[in-house]
Amino acid sequence: xxxxxxxxxxxxxxxxxxxxxxxxxxxxxxxxxxxxxxxxxxxxxxxxxxxxxxxxxxxxxxxxxxxxxxxxxxxxxxxxxxxxxxxxxxxxxxxxxxxxxxxxxxxxxxxxxxxxxxxxxxxxxxxxxxxxx
Amino acid sequence: xxxxxxxxxxxxxxxxxxxxxxxxxxxxxxxxxxxxxxxxxxxxxxxxxxxxxxxxxxxxxxxxxxxxxxxxxxxxxxxxxxxxxxxxxxxxxxxxxxxxxxxxxxxxxxxxxxxxxxxxxxxxxxxxxxxxxxxxxxxxxxxxxxxxxxxxxxxxxxxxxxxxxxxxxxxxxxxxxxxxxxxxxxxxxxxxxxxxxxxxxxxxxxxxxxxxxxxxxxxxxxxxxxxxxxxxxxxxxxxxxxxxxxxxxxxxxxxxxxxxxxxxxxxxxxxxxxxxxxxxxxxxxxxxxxxxxxxxxxxxxxxxxxxxxxxxxxxxxxxxxxxxxxxxxxxxxxxxxxxxxxxxxxxxxxxxxxxxxxxxxxxxxxxxxxxxxxxxxxxxxxxxxxxxx
Ligand SMILES: [Zn+2]
Numbered sequence: 001x002x003x004x005x006x007x008x009x010x011x012x013x014x015x016x017x018x019x020x021x022x023x024x025x026x027x028x029x030x031x032x033x034x035x036x037x038x039x040x041x042x043x044x045x046x047x048x049x050x051x052x053x054x055x056x057x058x059x060x061x062x063x064x065x066x067x068x069x070x071x072x073x074x075x076x077x078x079x080x081x082x083x084x085x086x087x088x089x090x091x092x093x094x095x096x097x098x099x100x101x102x103x104x105x106x107x108x109x110x111x112x113x114x115x116x117x118x119x120x121x122x123x124x125x126x127x128x129x130x131x132x133x
Numbered sequence: 134x135x136x137x138x139x140x141x142x143x144x145x146x147x148x149x150x151x152x153x154x155x156x157x158x159x160x161x162x163x164x165x166x167x168x169x170x171x172x173x174x175x176x177x178x179x180x181x182x183x184x185x186x187x188x189x190x191x192x193x194x195x196x197x198x199x200x201x202x203x204x205x206x207x208x209x210x211x212x213x214x215x216x217x218x219x220x221x222x223x224x225x226x227x228x229x230x231x232x233x234x235x236x237x238x239x240x241x242x243x244x245x246x247x248x249x250x251x252x253x254x255x256x257x258x259x260x261x262x263x264x265x266x267x268x269x270x271x272x273x274x275x276x277x278x279x280x281x282x283x284x285x286x287x288x289x290x291x292x293x294x295x296x297x298x299x300x301x302x303x304x305x306x307x308x309x310x311x312x313x314x315x316x317x318x319x320x321x322x323x324x325x326x327x328x329x330x331x332x333x334x335x336x337x338x339x340x341x342x343x344x345x346x347x348x349x350x351x352x353x354x355x356x357x358x359x360x361x362x363x364x365x366x367x368x369x370x371x372x373x374x375x376x377x378x379x380x381x382x383x384x385x386x387x388x389x390x391x392x393x394x395x396x397x398x399x400x401x402x403x404x405x406x407x408x409x410x411x412x413x414x415x416x417x418x419x420x421x422x423x424x425x426x427x428x429x430x431x432x433x434x435x436x437x438x439x440x441x442x443x444x445x446x447x448x449x450x451x452x453x454x455x456x457x458x459x460x461x462x463x464x465x466x467x468x469x470x471x472x473x474x475x476x477x478x479x480x481x482x483x484x485x486x487x488x489x490x491x492x493x494x495x496x497x498x499x500x501x502x503x504x505x506x507x508x509x510x511x512x513x514x515x516x517x518x519x520x521x522x
Binding site for chain 2: 007033035039058059060061062063064065066067068069070072074076078080086087088089090099101104105115118120121125126127128
């Protein structure tokens with residue numbers, strides 16, 4: 001059975017400003033970013049669809065000791081999208097030194113930005129970003 | 134299923150080592166074999182844990198070399214396990230079930246890791262390989278970052294002021310460093326105060342340096358065998374009562390990070406298999422890679438209600454004078470965390486506790502002990518319940 005929406009197709013979408021995800025034929029749930037089966041019910045019957053980019057911050061951190069190749073400080077958030085999926089990415093447009101627990105619950109809009117690959121990942125890829133709505 | 138027991142245990146001192154992964158493993162393995170009253174030629178299989186050997190030493194495929202270091206017979210298959218920080222616990226579970234099933238009578242399980250040898254920057258990068266490489270690690274996610282997000286979510290969900298939660302988290306570090314000060318094999322054997330934690334550098338908000346376990350070098354090993362065999366070999370066999378293991382996907386798929394669902398699944402299985410509950414556990418070595426991680430774990434085990442375990446260390450309930458002694462070895466926090474070696478080192482501590490061999494850090498009268506190891510960003514959980522009779 002062929003993989004419905006590969007990372008490479010998802011990533012081509014990001015480059016064009018589109019968030020490609022999957023809608024389940026059986027339960028209607030959205031899976032984003034893609035998985036082999038529906039993240040809600042496990043069905044493999046899914047259609048590629050465009051995901052809307054609005055959500056709410058559920059938690060965050062500010063990284064101050066970074067992996068090789070990354071420049072701290074930067075903030076990471078987990079966001080619950082209005083269409084259901086939870087996703088991870090970087091917060092943009094806010095000073096990482098001025099974040100507090102009040103950030104949790106803020107409405108955000110999703111984007112993406114390029115991240116330089118390293119010797120392990122071999123390629124530059126885009127990661128999701130979020131700015132406060 | 135046959136009854137399974139542990140005959141002997143061994144571990145190196147954890148910390149910074151000049152020795153190679155294989156040399157450290159040979160020390161731990163020979164200690165375990167010797168303490169079991171057997172010879173290397175008696176070992177029928179090696180379940181070997183290592184995570185990052187290729188980055189630490191340019192060494193992959195380490196298991197057969199490890200068997201050769203120990204002089205295990207050619208007929209003993211040597212197989213490498215990798216489950217991030219839960220590596221050797223997972224190896225132990227598979228070994229114990231295969232002994233229980235009658236495939237082997239006597240096997241060696243263990244792990245080795247030179248995490249400190251990599252330095253902080255490369256170690257942080259390679260540890261982050263335990264996160265999803267397309268959808269998580271490009272955000273710059275680190276393991277402190279994973280637990281930092283859990284801590285923020287915990288404070289928000291249970292409406293605990295962050296300062297208060299951080300003081301309670303610091304008390305976990307203070308307790309585990311005190312315990313480590315009683316353990317000659319611990320990476321850190323020095324007591325700290327709450328101020329040591331709160332004045333240390335920020336690593337990933339709200340986690341500071343002393344909320345985090347160190348990168349360590351070290352190895353550990355245990356001999357697992359069919360129980361009748363063990364009774365003929367050593368005075369104090371320690372029995373495998375129950376085990377659990379569970380798996381989960383990327384962190385963002387887990388949603389509520391205050392509830393480690395894979396741990397709840399794993400411990401339920403282990404309790405059922407052992408026929409015990411949280412009230413029966415006398416001593417516990419759990420995965421305190423970060424201070425908040427200990428708080429999440431004691432709630433998952435049912436020692437505390439969800440949202441109620443955060444001040445357990447502060448009020449002394451998890452220390453030596455408390456009702457449930459958590460991490461008497463010093464835990465990952467003070468004993469150290471050479472990832473591939475961590476699980477069988479936790480098992481080593483519980484075996485020695487149940488045998489009453491821990492001296493100053495002995496939990497008096499401990500009969501049933503729990504081991505808990507978490508791998509990756511909540512992706513692998515493994516629990517082992519051991520009993521002394
Ligand atoms: Zn579905």
